[in-house]
Amino acid sequence: MSSISHWILSGDVVPYELGLRFFETLNPAGYLSEGTDKTCLLVSFYGATETTSEATWEVFEDLEDFNTKSHEIQTSIGLPLHNNTVYILDEDLNVVPQGIVGEVNE
Numbered sequence: 063m064s065s066i067s068h069w070i071l072s073g074d075v076v077p078y079e080l081g082l083r084f085f086e087t088l089n090p091a092g093y094l095s096e097g098t099d100k101t102c103l104l105v106s107f108y109g110a111t112e113t114t115s116e117a118t119w120e121v122f123e124d125l126e127d128f129n130t131k132s133h134e135i136q137t138s139i140g141l142p143l144h145n146n147t148v149y150i151l152d153e154d155l156n157v158v159p160q161g162i163v164g165e166v167n168e
Contacts, residue, residue: 070107
């Protein structure tokens with residue numbers, strides 16, 4: 063396990079508690095990228111279930127970065143993948159302002 067540099071998750075939003083457990087358990091236990099002082103990165107790909115594809119991605123470098131990119135207990139889904147556009151819509155299918163909760167539409 064000492065040679066793992068990236069831990070990749072795909073599908074739904076990374077549950078906040080899972081991200082905390084990842085950084086509190088795996089990285090402090092000494093699982094560093096071999097030959098470096100870098101901890102294993104948690105990489106999250108997110109996509110709508112209906113399309114079974116990834117639309118966004120986020121990289122969490124360590125526990126501090128994970129907490130910075132998480133808002134309260136909501137984990138960031140990141141930015142759109144190259145050549146993609148992601149819209150966050152309300153229940154009436156209107157685009158919501160940045161930072162407002164809604165549903166992903168790609």
